Amino acid sequence: MVLLRAALAVAMLVGFYLLALALVGGMVALEFMAFEHAPFTAIKLGFFVVPATFAVVAAVVTLERHExxxxxxxxxxxxxxxxxxxxxxxxxxxxxxxxxxxxxxxxxxxxxxxxxxxxxxxxxxxxxxxxxxxxxxxxxxxxxxxxxxxxxxxxxxxxxxxxGIVVTGRDAIRRVVVGMNREHRLQALLHKVFVGYAKVYMRxxxxxxxxxxxxxxxxxxxxxxxxxxxxxxxxxxxxxxxxxxxxxxxxxxxxxxxxxxxxxxxxxxxxxxxxxxxxxxxxxxxxxxxxxxxxxxxxxxxxxxxxxxxxxxxxxxxxxxxxxxxxxxxxxxxxxxxxxxxxxxxxxDQKKRVDWDTFHHVSAQNLFAKATNRLTTTAAKIMGGDPTLGTVLNALDADRVIDLAPEDPSRVGGPHARRAHAAKAVATELQQLVELALSTTGHGRWSINWAAEVRLLLPTFDVTDLPHAITTATGDTHDTTALRALLDKAGIPTTFTPTPP
Known part of the structure; x- marks a missing residue:
């Protein structure tokens, strides 16, 4: 049984090389015949035959090195x-x-x-x-x-x-198939021939x-x-x-x-x-x-x-x-x-080693710093100045919530629907930004459970009013007073900028 399998694998691999040899030999013979009977035609034909021949030979004989x-x-x-x-x-x-x-x-x-x-x-x-x-x-x-x-x-x-024999055959066929330039007419034709053989071999x-x-x-x-x-x-x-x-x-x-x-x-x-x-x-x-x-x-x-x-x-x-x-x-x-x-x-070896609780905390810090960077950067473009939490609040006070949104809401219904859609998206990012600020200033610590669910633990600071403050700031009233008061109570400066740990 081993000899039979080996004979089949070797026969298929040899068949591949014979196919390549036959195609190369046929193209070379065609070129020589053309030179004998129609040199000018042979020159034109050479623009197709020579690149195709080179592609087949190079793909077959190339010894690839892999990591x-x-x-x-x-x-x-x-x-x-x-x-x-x-x-x-x-x-x-x-x-x-x-x-x-x-x-x-x-x-x-x-x-x-x-x-x-x-x-x-x-x-x-x-x-x-x-x-x-x-x-x-x-x-x-x-x-x-x-x-x-x-x-x-x-x-x-x-x-x-x-x-080893099977892998050798698969690699050889793959090199030829990948090496063919399908924009070249003759190579495109040869590509189909080798793909057909590859399918039989792979099956x-x-x-x-x-x-x-x-x-x-x-x-x-x-x-x-x-x-x-x-x-x-x-x-x-x-x-x-x-x-x-x-x-x-x-x-x-x-x-x-x-x-x-x-x-x-x-x-x-x-x-x-x-x-x-x-x-x-x-x-x-x-x-x-x-x-x-x-x-x-x-x-x-x-x-x-x-x-x-x-x-x-x-x-x-x-x-x-x-x-x-x-x-x-x-x-x-x-x-x-x-x-x-x-x-x-x-x-x-250059990474800092920490326990898993700390690792999850800094992971979330990094994740939310990157996620909220878009909001502060967009606010800076709208209002001018630095990409800070205060700039975001100023944009909200100016009722620029639609401009702050991560996506263009122009296709979402009428004006009221568009604003509501933008407010919802901005509110999500704004809450993440405020929570990041609370964490960075020492009021909370991020926790990630093994289902990859993230939450902010705030043992010493009451954020019961935060959802209402966010809604008020991003809603139709666009009033940031309550949110600014909460930030002031937490000692978070309006110059806060999301930065990775």
Whole structure:
């Protein structure tokens, strides 16, 4: 079976190069024939043939260098992480395959295996396993065992032997397809030829990959049971969502302000367990629908994979622990933070480290400083002077609320409707600006829960009248007296300008 798969992969790759050679040879032969019989026509034809020939040859022979060629993540040795290695060795023995030579922890919601091979994948020189740090942080040991058994199943089925050949073929075809100038007539025609071949190649290779995934799922179910294997697949989907939410809804905002939390993964594990996040994660776990399958996707739809796993009805052995997978690691927070630091920007070491409460506070400060900058800048353009809170109040006193609005309200009904629309938008930004001023002057502190909901805590200052003051300032009366009195009581100068922390 391995030889048959290898022969198919090699045949398709060779077929691609033969196709390129045939097209180049045909164009060169056409040019020579034209020179023999009609030199002037040959010269004109050369304006099409030469660039097309060069594009095909350059795309085929170019050896691209990618940052991904470097090994990702952080390598962990058996001495550094004995329990993790013991788990991998135990699973490898049950799967019936030699364990990997390397384990690398990566910063993605993913696990994978790869092999360095020779002679078309028939001789293995090194095996590597990649385990995502978010999986270690959020899965149970039983679920992690399922994920790792799936990956080691690829070893047992010799799937990884062909990965190099498949990747080589995909990269070669992609270089040619991308390298064609479709505004050039002949290259546009050649582009269609290569795209057609690429579709066939991708479909065949993807079909093989999907069969491999289902076979590896069967190995996983056999090792940990169908229920645990299906649970792991559902949980990986939830972890993917929560990891994206963590990076973009929490980490990125503080990063932009120049800060990082002292323990990144402590925050991620806290978010994954937070009550306010559970309804969303439970909904993801319970979803039983998939989008239409992409014919070029290397993995079957998750719904189909879970159905196939559950159909096996494999019993669940009792000797797999339900404790958190983090218990397998020595110094888990330190290790997982180091992994993330290897994957993010090199400026990470220059960020200021703070606890999570402070991190969320400065994140919100930075967020609202940027959000309210538009209002003060617009007020300065309307009234002249500096972009300050006082300039915004002066614009409101002058009944310029429509001009202060973030969008042109001219298409919203009549004059009254347009003003009401503008007042509502300006009121939202004005309240954010006042709250930012209260926070900056020490009256309050921002809090962000793990569902990324922001609120300002004001333990010593009463802002009960703030909504009414905002409404009065932006409404038809455009009277800022009450708002100015509240600001004066808080000791907030009208020269306040929103600035990042």
């Amino acid at each position: 991904s060629d470097a090994e990702p993540g952080l390598r962990v040795t058996p001495e550094q992480q004995p329990r993790l290695w013991a788990l991998v060795n135990r699973i490898a023995e049950q799967v019936g395959t030699p364990p990997p030579d390397q384990i690398r922890v990566i910063a993605d919601v993913n696990a994978a295996v790869s092999e360095s091979t020779r002679f078309l994948g028939l001789v293995v020189t090194e095996r590597r396993m990649y385990i995502g740090a978010p999986l270690l942080a959020a899965l149970s040991e039983r679920q992690l065992a399922s994920v790792l058994a799936h990956e080691l199943g690829h070893y047992a089925n010799s799937d990884t032997r062909l990965s 065949l290779s993807s079909a093989t990959c999907r069969r491999q995934e289902l076979a590896a799922d069967a190995v996983s179910a056999k090792i940990v049971g169908s229920a645990s294997a299906a649970s792991a697949l559902r949980e990986v989907g939830a972890i993917g969502f929560s990891w994206h939410m963590f990076l973009n809804g929490h980490l990125a905002t503080g990063w932009a302000a120049g800060y990082l939390p002292t323990s990144i993964y402590a925050g991620f594990t806290a978010m994954a367990a937070a009550p306010e996040v559970q309804p969303v994660l439970d909904d993801i776990r319970s979803q039983d629908t998939d989008e239409d399958a992409d014919p070029y996707d290397s993995h079957p739809p998750t719904k189909a994979r879970i159905a196939a796993i559950e159909a096996l009805g494999a019993p669940s052995p009792r000797d797999w622990a339900d404790r958190q997978a983090l218990a397998l690691l020595d110094g888990p927070e330190r290790l997982l933070d180091r992994v993330l630091m290897t994957a993010i920007d090199e400026d990470a």
